[in-house]
Amino acid sequence: MRQGFFRRNATMVIVLGLIAVLGVIGWITMGQQPFVRTALSGLTIGALYFMVASGLTLIFGLMDVLNFAHGTMFMLGAYLGWQFYTNPTFLFGLFPLVLALLAGLVTSPILRGAFMHLKVSEKAQKTIQTAVALTGIAVIVLAVRGLDILGLAKTAMVATMTMGNPLAEASAQEPLALFWFRPVLMFIAGLLLATASARPGDQTQVVYASDKRRAWIITGSLLVLTVIATVFRESAPNAVLLWNGNLRFFAALVVGALCGAGLGAAVEVSLIRPLYIRPLYQVIVTLGLAYVLRETIQVLWDPLAYQMTRPPMFSQPGKAENILAWFSGQNLTVDVLGVTFPSYRLFIIVLGVLMVIALGLLMNYSRLGMIIRAGVQDRTMVEALGINVRRVFTIVFMLGAGLAALGGIGAAPFIPVQPNMGDAFQLQAFIVVVIGGMGSYSGAAIGALLLGLARAFGDYLALKYSLSPAIAEASTVIIMAIVLLVRPAGLFGKKE
C-alpha cells in the first residue's frame, strides 16, 4: 500500500523533496531571517499564481481552449471587488440591468416552442435571425447609452477614505423615474436575443415541457429580483458602506469572484461555444476579448493605477508578536520566526492553501469533479456516457474565471489596481500550467509553488548581485525550458 503510494506519486515526491533540499541549502547559506522572508513572499506569489493557473489548466485540460483572457479576469475581479469595497454604487446600478437581460435571455425555450411552427422559408430564417439579434443589440445600446457609467466610475475615485477605517461615500443614483425604462429595455433586448437564438421557423428543433416549465420559473424569479434590485438600488450601496470594513472586504471577495464567474459563463456561452469547430479561432477570440475588456476598463476607470486600502483587520498599527496575538490585535504586520511580515500576505497564503484544499475536495470527491477528471482524460467517452459535457464546459469556465477573479481581488490590496495588472500573472500562470502539465490541477499547485518560490528567491539573488528583479522574472522562462526538456508534457501532464 505504502509502496504503491510512492510509486503513484513519484513525481510529486521528487519535486517536493527537491524543494525541501533546496530549502535546507537556502536556510544554511542565507541565514534564517532572509530565508523566511523570501520563502513567505514566494508562497504569497505562489498562492496568487495558483488561483490564476488552476482555472487555466482546467479549462485547457477539459475543453482544449487556451484562454488568453484569463489574466483579464484576474484584473476584472480586482476592479469589481475594489469597486464594491470602496463605492458599490456603480455595481448596484448595473445589477438590475444584468438581471433584466438575463430574465429575457432565459425565455429561449418558451419562445422556441412558440415560434417553431411559424411558416418561414429557409432563406428568410437566417435573415430574420440576424435582424432580430441586431435589433436586440441596438436596444441594449439604447438602454445603456446615457446611463451615467462614466460619472459613477469617477465618483468612485474621490471616495474619501481614512487609514484603518475605510470610509467610502455612495454617490447619488439616477432617479427611479428615469431609471426604470432601462431594465425594461434590457428585458426587451433579452427577449429579442432569445428570439434570435430560438431560430423562428426552424421546425427541426425539440422543446421539452420540463425545459419550458423551468424557463417560466427562472424568468419569473429573475423578474422579481430585477424589481427588487431596481428598488433597492439606491439604499443598498449606503447599507453596504455602513457595514464593518472587514465584512465589506469579505463580501468584496465573494462579489469579485461571483462577477468573474458570471462573466466567465457569459463568455463561454456567447464567444467560445460557437467556435468549438474552429479551435484556432477560439484562441484568437479570447485574445480579442482580453483586448476589448482592457480597453473597456480604461474607458470606465481611466488608465490610472489605484491602490486599494487594506481592510481594518490587517491594518491596525503595530506588530503582532505571533499569529495568535494578531487575532486580538489585528495588526499590520506579524512576527513570523523573527521576520516582520505583512499580515495581509499571510492571509493570501491561507486563502491559497484553502483554495488548493477546496479544489482538491471538489475534484476528488464530488460528481462534478469526477466528470471533469474523466473529461480531461477522454472527452468523447464522457459524452458517449450521456453526460451533458457542454454544460460542464460552462461550469468549468465559470469556476476558472471565478478563481482568477478571486485571485485578483485578493491581490488588489497589495499590488496596484491597473488595466495591465493581470498580464504578468497570466504569463506566469502559463508557465505554471506548462510546468505542471495541462489539465492537472495538482500540477498547477506544484507549479505555482515552484514558480512562486523561484520568483522570490530569484529576486533575492538578483538584489544580492545588484541586478534588477526583471532578470529574475525573465529567468522563470528558463525553469520552464528545463522542465520541458525533461518532460515535454509537463510534470503531471498526460503523455501524448
Added chain:
Amino acid sequence: MAEAKSDLTAAPNRFTSAVKSLRSEWLGLAVILLLALFPFLFGWFSGTSVQDGPSKFWQGQLITFFIMAVYAMSYDLLIGYTGILSFGHAAFFGGGAYAMGLFLTHIGPKIIGSYKITIGSADITEVLVLVAAIFLVVVVVTLLGLLFSVVSARIKGVYFAMISLAMAEAIHILSKATDFGKWTGADEGLHGVPVPLWLNPTQHRLLFYFVALAFCVIMYLIARRLVDSPTGRVFVALRENESRVRMIGYNPVTYRTLSFVIAAVIAGLAGGLFAIWNMGATPSMTSALTTINALIMTILGGIGTLIGPILGAGLMQIVGQFFYQWFGARWPLVFGLIFIALVLFLPYGVIGTYRLKRLEWKHGWQRLRELVAGKR
C-alpha cells in the same frame, strides 16, 4: 476585349505571358502606382506642398502602414501558411528594431568618427554602417528565429503558443530591464538614434516614403515568390497535415525552421526600418500588444493570404486614424469589438470572404446583367 486577345496571340510567347501576368496583376500595379503618386496627387488636390503640412502627415501614416503591412505579412507566413500558432512575433519585430537602434547609437558613430571609407571621392562610410546595421538585424533575428524554431520542433500546437508568448515576454522584460539601461534606455527605450542624414525621416519624408513603399513591395514580391515556390507548398502542406508531409519524405522540422527564420527575418527587417522611421526603439515594440496587433491585422484582412495582412494593416492604420478622431483615445475598443465580430461571423477576413464569394457575386452580377440587357 476579344480583339485585344487575338492581337496578343500573334506576339512572341514570352511576351504574351509577361503581358498576361501584367494583366492579371493590373489591380496590384495600379495600387502601387497610385501609392507612388500619392504624395503628389495629395499635394495637387489639397493645393499644399508635398514637403510639409497634411501631405507630410499622411505620408507618415502611409509609411507606418507599409512597415506594419510587412510585419503583419511575415506573421501570416507563420500562422496562415505554415500553421504555427506563435504569439512571440513581437520578439522578432522588436529584436530587429533594437538591433538597428543599438548599432546605430553605440557602434555607428564610433565607426564614422574613426574611419573614413571612400570610393574615389565619394564618402560611403555612412552607407556601409547602415548596411552593416541591416546585416546585424538579419543575424540577430535569424538567431531569434532559430531559438523559437528549436522549441517548436519539440513542442506543438497550443503549448507552443504559450511558450512562444512566454519567450517573447522574457525578451520584452529584458528590453526594459534597468540592468541594460545604459545601452537600451530601459523603460524609456532608445531615442534620437543617429540616422544617416540623407535618410532622416523628418527632413526627407518624401524619400523615406519611397524607401518604405519599395521595401513593402519588394518584401511582398519575395513572400509571394516563396509562397508560390515548392517550399511554400510544403509550408501549406505542413499546416494541413503534418504526418502526411513526413510520410512523403519531407522533414517537417527543417521546413518549420525555414518558415520561422524567413518570417523572423522579414519581421526583423520591418522592425529595423521602423526603428529608423521612429528614430528610436521602445519596449512597447517587443510587447505582447505588438503581436496582438499583427494578429488583428492578419485576421482582419484574411488569414492565409498575402494581400490580406497588408489590407488589414491599411485598415488598422488608416481607419484607426479616423476612429481616433471619432472615438478619442479609446478607439482600440471599437476595433476590438469589430475584431471579435469578424472572428465570429467573417472568419476568413476581408480578402478570404471576397475569394470565397467571388464566384457567387460574379454569377449574381451576370444574372443581373442578363436581366437588364436581355439574353445574349
